[in-house]
Amino acid sequence: MDRRGFFALGGAGALYCTLAATGNIGSDPKQTRKAVAAADKAASKVRRPRRIALDPRDRDRFPTPDPQPGGQVREYWVQARSTMWDWAPSGRDEWMNAPIPAKKRKRQFRAFTYQLFSPGFVRALAPATMPGPTLHAEVGDTIVVHLRNADRHFNQAITMHPHGVRYTPDYDGSYFGPFTRVGGFIAPGEEFTYTWECPPDSVGVWPYHDHGPNHTLNTFRGLFGAIVIREKGAKAPDVEEIVWFHSLGPEVTGLNRVLHCINGYAYAGNTPTFRAKVGQDVAFHVIGGNNDFHTFHIHGHRWKDNGGQLNTDTPTVGPFETITARFVEDNPGRWMYHCHVMSHQDAGMAGWYIVDPA
Amino acid sequence: MDRRGFFALGGAGALYCTLAATGNIGSDPKQTRKAVAAADKAASKVRRPRRIALDPRDRDRFPTPDPQPGGQVREYWVQARSTMWDWAPSGRDEWMNAPIPAKKRKRQFRAFTYQLFSPGFVRALAPATMPGPTLHAEVGDTIVVHLRNADRHFNQAITMHPHGVRYTPDYDGSYFGPFTRVGGFIAPGEEFTYTWECPPDSVGVWPYHDHGPNHTLNTFRGLFGAIVIREKGAKAPDVEEIVWFHSLGPEVTGLNRVLHCINGYAYAGNTPTFRAKVGQDVAFHVIGGNNDFHTFHIHGHRWKDNGGQLNTDTPTVGPFETITARFVEDNPGRWMYHCHVMSHQDAGMAGWYIVDPA
Amino acid sequence: MDRRGFFALGGAGALYCTLAATGNIGSDPKQTRKAVAAADKAASKVRRPRRIALDPRDRDRFPTPDPQPGGQVREYWVQARSTMWDWAPSGRDEWMNAPIPAKKRKRQFRAFTYQLFSPGFVRALAPATMPGPTLHAEVGDTIVVHLRNADRHFNQAITMHPHGVRYTPDYDGSYFGPFTRVGGFIAPGEEFTYTWECPPDSVGVWPYHDHGPNHTLNTFRGLFGAIVIREKGAKAPDVEEIVWFHSLGPEVTGLNRVLHCINGYAYAGNTPTFRAKVGQDVAFHVIGGNNDFHTFHIHGHRWKDNGGQLNTDTPTVGPFETITARFVEDNPGRWMYHCHVMSHQDAGMAGWYIVDPA
Known part of the structure; x- marks a missing residue:
């Protein structure tokens, strides 16, 4: 090779x-x-590894944590399954007012996504999307995710590996070869329940994603989502958007070029059109996927950077890092948000943000 | 393709x-x-788009803002035109004391730059440069830019899109296809006047650049510059330099390699030689262009990072992001400043900084 | 070319x-x-340049600094020499429990490293490693490095260029062509003594590396290390690790692919296995090498970002930049730390971090 x-x-x-x-x-x-x-x-063909104990820590057993006093259990049923996906349903780039040079057939590929279900997996509560369902909690809570691997097409073990929360090795959700614990290998047809804690330093917005034996390909295919953790009783922003800056490459789409995408879509009019009103408290949480670094720009807006010191409108965000743009909306009109890496912007990583008067 | x-x-x-x-x-x-x-x-061949109103916001009209009480109008006349440019006028790399392996003819290419003119476009106040003129203002001011597209060679519409300032959609300076407003398409021979506000969160140093229908190519060719906005009455640093870390690629130069440039030039002795004195308050504002991420290093110096917490001498800066290195000069001698991405440094992104005694 | x-x-x-x-x-x-x-x-074939004085500063002479009152001289003897290196001594990837697809012969290449010696270069105090010896000092100290170029294989001048400390031009340790000073060209067989100061803004963790006439190749080969400078009397963390995220490319290894390495090794079980105990004050200082940007992730852990404001577990780190993950250990088990650029993680940039109970 x-x-x-x-x-x-x-x-x-x-x-x-x-x-x-x-x-x-x-x-x-x-x-x-x-x-x-x-x-x-x-x-x-990868089977659940026979565990070895190279180190004493590989033999440890860990209790499943409960919420802190006053905390809640936040319980989610999530199904992972592959599904056909169209990265540009409109067939057009609204920004450039041009057809996208790919036939509909070429816009379809087999994605792999997390989907929110009702308790007990009775029915889907939302369509399969990129990113998957946003998980919410407050400090002191536990997040409990019942993950079902319902995919038979790829027929591969998958997991859910969270950032930002605290977990014991059993709930890391990572395939570690011969050191893999229970949550690191959810075979097709299996269900597993993760329990994660939210200590004070979990406050923030974080990615989750597949970390199974084929994690790179399957994360690239769409097995990713976000976790939002707030201080206890903290008010949510009036408008809060999760913005994944990721790519769909030839290995996923079968095309001969890389699409730079937002939440699974490429080119304005396919990428999300976000919306807010003057006076609202607005937060965009931007998370990087894959292998690329990005800068996040919104026309007509500025905010404090993550350190709270500096005015910015184009901060850097790396793979599986999060940056937040939060501001009180004061500027009505049609705006563009985009990655300011010019080659990414031009390969689809741009969308509309429309602000209405108060 | x-x-x-x-x-x-x-x-x-x-x-x-x-x-x-x-x-x-x-x-x-x-x-x-x-x-x-x-x-x-x-x-x-792109003509001014016939506007459509897909959304109510596309029909809104916006008043042109005035300065805040006590603020001023900062008025600039700027002409955009293509011009021949030599990326290494000395023909040598002073660092390596070697000729640059390109004949003079190969160092010339057609750039596209913003140039400062006197009121009413009577005469050029400065040569055409990369970056274009630095625009200065204080909080409460408006910046008014009269932009003239004087280019007949490329014969394309251009704009000026600012970061950091506040503007209504008319003054965004961005081609939005069928949603393009007046400031988003300045055709050859046309003039347009942008008016931008400087609220308190505009304090900082920001890029401006072309955002017309061929923005990527034309920004790469040199249509970029900087805006410096200070608190009202704030003292400027004794030495304040704008440092664009950008590239000139094959699509711009016709060469078969990428030049990693500073302010339009490659290799020490062609890139700017900056100068200061011991005791002076010195600020380098480094802005990334194109598609690449950089780290900015100055030999013999350290400063607080953008968050004000951490000592640094090699911070990351992404495309169209700004980082500032500000310090009281205390170290005389000949120093080098450069991008610390080794392949960028070696492809031209290095220069001299000479410090004189007090 | x-x-x-x-x-x-x-x-x-x-x-x-x-x-x-x-x-x-x-x-x-x-x-x-x-x-x-x-x-x-x-x-x-590069010989010590005959110096020219293009600028008055090129003629200046500088005294060698002494420690501040109460400070110490921190003296190191360091030898630079090429050595054969195996980037995966185990021949396996413990994470994926698979042999590495390269014969032992293919894992060997000629590296170039800094090695710690006893005073007067009497004997080696440690093996040759990537990174080289970590240099320690406190504010007010001077760091004195006696560098010996003991390499006869490459037969090239090398240097040691430090970040973070203060130095006069003589001790910059950088080849500047015709402006090169004494510390910028240590020929094979020569020794040179660098003296660097540690003012208050030197507090931090910093890279050092070769900056001689062939700095890119020789730094890529392994001529790099770290400097740790603390406030006077500050307590060191209980566990403090230097983590170089760098690559070994075809130009260094002769292979046809890039290895993404940690401290000279690729793939878990070859990369360092770090270890700590619950209750310990732990610091990982991550430094980028070569040309790539990374994000640093540790499973099961979170910490404050460099600005001290934001909870993070995957911050960006660029070439020759440092980020620090510091936390009180509270989570026993086998964890993975890795670069979260997926292609880097998969090309070797991952390792184990094992936490024992208190």
Whole structure:
């Protein structure tokens, strides 16, 4: 496998041997398809590892935590499944008022998403989306996620690995090879219940994502979402948006170019059109995906940077890092928000933000 | 068009269809020339869009703002025009004491710059430079920019889009396709007057740049500059420098490699040689251009990072983000400032900073 | 030389002429070997420059500083020499429980490292490592480094350029072509003594690295380390780790892919396994190398970002920038720390962090 190939896919963890034998990913769509198919096949054959105890810590057992006094259990039922996805349902770029140079058939690919269900997985409460459901909690709460791997297409174990919260190794949600614990390998057809704590330093907005044996490919396909944790009793902003700056590359779409996306979509009119009113307390939480660094710009607006000292309108955000733009809305009109990496903006990472008068 | 081609040019907004039909940019200079020529041709044919009102906000009208009580109007006349530019006038790299491996003819390319004029565009007040004129204001002022598109070579509409200031949609200076307002399309031969406000959260140093229908290519060619906004009555630093870390790529220069530049120049002795005296209050405002992230290092100096908490001498700065290095000068001698991304430093992004005794 | 070639090596300073004539680096291992060999040959022929005084500052002479009252001299003997290095001694990736697809022979390459010696260079006090020895001081101290260039293989001048400390131009440790001072060119067989001051704004953790005539290649090969400067009398954390996020590319290893490494090693079980106990004050200082930006994640942990305001678990760190993760350990178990750029994580940039009960 050549160098480009190795990095286009990101190695895909345990699968690099397969990939190394398979060939090129990225520049040649046919080679890419073959290499991804081989990686997926290898991932589908990974069995729950027989655990070894290289270290005393590998034998430890941990109790499941309860909420702090006064705290609540925030319980979610989430199903992971692959689904066909259209990255540009309108077929057009509203910004440039032009058709997107890809036939509808070329806009469809098999994504992998987390979807919110009702208690007991009785029915879907929302469509399958990128990002998946936003999980909310306050300091002192526990977040309990019942995760069901309902996918039979890829037939691979998946997980949910959270940032920002506190968890014992069992609830890390990460495949660790021979050190994998229960939450690190949710096989097709299985359910697992994660319990995470929200100590005071969990306040913030954080990503969650797959960290199973094929985490890179499956996270790229859409297995990601956000967790919002506030101080106890803190008021939510009037408008609060989760904005994933991620890409859909050839290894995911089968196209020969990278789409720079927002919440699964590319190009204004497909990417979310956000909306607020003058006087509202507005927060955009921007999270990076994949391998790229971004700068987040909103036309007509400024805010304090994450340290609270500096006025900014274009801060840097890296992969799986979060930056927040929070301000009291004062400027009506149609605005654009976008990544200010010019090549990302031009490859789809732009959308509308429309502000109504008070 | 292959993937490399699409990204080398950054898509160029509305022009991706043309580019898609045209071919490869970046690796093959001949293909690059053809693709850029096609993009420029397409851009020169873009006419002022007939506005549509998809949303009530698209019909709103906005008054032009006045300065706050006690504030001033800061008025600038700026002409945009293409011009031939030499990225290494000395022909040498003073750091490595070596000739730059490019004939003079190869150092020339057609840039596009903003140039400061006297009131009423009577005469040029300064040469055409990268960056363009620095615009200064204080909180409570308005900045009024009379922008003239005097370019006939590229024959394309351009704009001036500011960061950091407050503006109504008319003065956003951005081409929005069918939602474009008056300030978003300044055709060749036209003039337009922007009026921008400076509320308290505008304090800082910010980029401005083209955001017209061919914004990526034309910003890369040199249509960028800076805005400095201070608290009312705040003293300027004794030495204050604007440092654009940007690149001139094959799509701009016709070369087969990327030059990593400072203010339009590559390699020490061509890049600016900055100068200060011991005891002076010194500020470097570093702004990223194009698509790349950088770290800014000055030999022999340290300062507080943007949050004011941490000692730093190599902070990250992303595209169209600003970081400021401000310190009281205490260290005489010849120093180097440079991007600490090694491949950028070696491709030209380095210069001298000479400090004299008090 | 094509564009890819120029950038894969990063230009290598004075050597770009040679490289330009030599050809491609990166995609073609054979071409890479030829180009690197030519660059090394050119670097081995660089002689101590005859100094010119283009500016009055080039003639200045500077006294060697003493410690402040109450400060100490912190004296180090450091030898720079090339050495064979194995980037994955175990031959396996413990995370994925898989052999690394490279024969032992392919894991060996010629590195270049700084090594700690006893006073007077009597004997090595530690093995040659990446990073080199960590230099410690407090505010008011001077750091005195006796650097010996003991390498005969590459036969090139090297230096030690520090960040964070204060130094006169003589002790900058940087090759400046015709403006090079004594500390900027330590030829094979030579020794040089650097003296650096630690004023109050030196508090922090900083990189040092080669800045000689072939600085890019030789820093990439391993000539880098860290400096830790504390307030006078400040207590060190109970556990304090230096974590270099750097790469070993084709130009260094001769392989056809980039290894994303931690302290010279790739893949868990080769990268450092860090260890702490519940209740301990733990600090990870993460420094970026080469050309890449990273985000640093530790499973199961959160901390305040560098500005002290924001909870984070995945901050951005750029080339030769430092970020610190400091927290009181409260979470026993086997954890993973890694770069959250997915392609870096998958190319080796991950390791174990094991926490024992109190």
